[in-house]
Amino acid sequence: MQNNTYKTAESVSPGHPDKIADQISDAIVDAHLRGDPAARVAVDVAGGHGKVFVTGEVTSKVSDVDVPAIVRRLAGEVEVIHHIAEQSPEIAAGVNAGGAGDQGIMIGYACKESPELVPLEVILARSLNQFLYELWPYDGKTQVTIQGREMVSIVASFQHAKHTELEQAVKQWASSQEYAHKCFRKYRNTNPALHINPAGDWDIGGFEADAGLTGRKLAVDNYGPLVPLGGGAFSGKDPSKVDRSAAYMARRVAVDYLRQRPQAKAVYARIAYAIGVADPLEATVIIDGIHEQIVGYDLTPKGIIDALDLRRPMYEQTARYGHFGHGFDWEK
Numbered sequence: 001m002q003n004n005t006y007k008t009a010e011s012v013s014p015g016h017p018d019k020i021a022d023q024i025s026d027a028i029v030d031a032h033l034r035g036d037p038a039a040r041v042a043v044d045v046a047g048g049h050g051k052v053f054v055t056g057e058v059t060s061k062v063s064d065v066d067v068p069a070i071v072r073r074l075a076g077e078v079e080v081i082h083h084i085a086e087q088s089p090e091i092a093a094g095v096n097a098g099g100a101g102d103q104g105i106m107i108g109y110a111c112k113e114s115p116e117l118v119p120l121e122v123i124l125a126r127s128l129n130q131f132l133y134e135l136w137p138y139d140g141k142t143q144v145t146i147q148g149r150e151m152v153s154i155v156a157s158f159q160h161a162k163h164t165e166l167e168q169a170v171k172q173w174a175s176s177q178e179y180a181h182k183c184f185r186k187y188r189n190t191n192p193a194l195h196i197n198p199a200g201d202w203d204i205g206g207f208e209a210d211a212g213l214t215g216r217k218l219a220v221d222n223y224g225p226l227v228p229l230g231g232g233a234f235s236g237k238d239p240s241k242v243d244r245s246a247a248y249m250a251r252r253v254a255v256d257y258l259r260q261r262p263q264a265k266a267v268y269a270r271i272a273y274a275i276g277v278a279d280p281l282e283a284t285v286i287i288d289g290i291h292e293q294i295v296g297y298d299l300t301p302k303g304i305i306d307a308l309d310l311r312r313p314m315y316e317q318t319a320r321y322g323h324f325g326h327g328f329d330w331e332k
Contacts (some may be wrong), residue, residue, distance in 0.1 A: 006147050009057045009121040009224035013140035014320045017212025021045040021321035025236030027070045030313035040087045043236040048211030051156035054082035062270045091245045094276025101241040105230035108250025108269035110258040110318035112188050122224040136161045139205030153193040159205030167196045173286035235319045239310035240261035242273045248330035249304045
């Protein structure tokens with residue numbers, strides 16, 4: 001029977017204003033963890049039109065992080081306004097005792113639609129974006145719609161890319177054995193509808209064209225629009241924040257259960273916390289719709305941080321193309 005289900009996902013390039021903001025936030029996290037693995041960092045960035053504002057809370061032994069230099073490395077020559085305070089002592093007290101840095105419900109997911117164990121439409125949109133960004137390393141977006149396992153439409157908008165050249169590159173990606181996703185070769189639609197710079201060719205992009213904000217591309221950072229979102233943004237947060245660390249552990253749990261159950265097609269992991277409390281309030285794994293309790297993992301913040309070795313300066317790279325499906329340590 002033909003699968004008539006449509007699924008769509010988008011990807012944005014590292015030059016997109018929201019992704020620039022994410023990368024700045026995570027570069028600041030990395031700068032503190034490099035000198036103080038126990039640093040507490042929660043930094044948000046808002047930028048656009050020649051100005052970047054950095055705010056948040058940092059408690060760290062590192063006192064010489066050059067925030068303007070980090071911003072300009074990633075955003076170019078902009079005016080930088082930064083105002084960072086220490087973490088609230090009331091929040092710190094709960095975290096110091098081993099509790100979660102916030103409340104929230106973190107979702108992990110893994111499926112057998114792709115070797116990366118991420119939904120196929122997400123992998124295709126991301127793969128196309130990465131391919132085009134190598135040619136045009138600027139602001140850009142891609143979007144792929146599949147029906148079953150066939151692409152039925154492709155959207156590509158990239159700064160400084162002329163329509164004819166961009167269309168040729170998209171067709172090259174869609175037909176090339178080197179770049180077309182290996183899951184897709186057997187099923188590839190040779191003639192999907194193409195929407196190339198659908199609003200016209202454009203040269204004004206990034207912070208020059210639009211504002212950007214940390215944490216505004218959550219579906220791109222996670223598993224696409226068809227998988228529920230639980231906690232908040234990842235970028236700008238050290239691993240004591242379960243928004244980040246428990247989401248990574250939920251992915252590890254989902255991947256592990258999927259690999260342990262050969263017949264399973266998709267696994268969700270759901271872990272919930274209360275601020276200042278170490279043990280989760282919920283630890284559920286859902287395997288092809290069947291609910292079980294997660295067993296065999298230390299799901300306290302400290303247990304997660306230790307198991308995944310999260311107090312390392314490695315986060316800027318996660319802010320570029322999503323946090324899952326790249327073989328990071330929480331997926332191995």
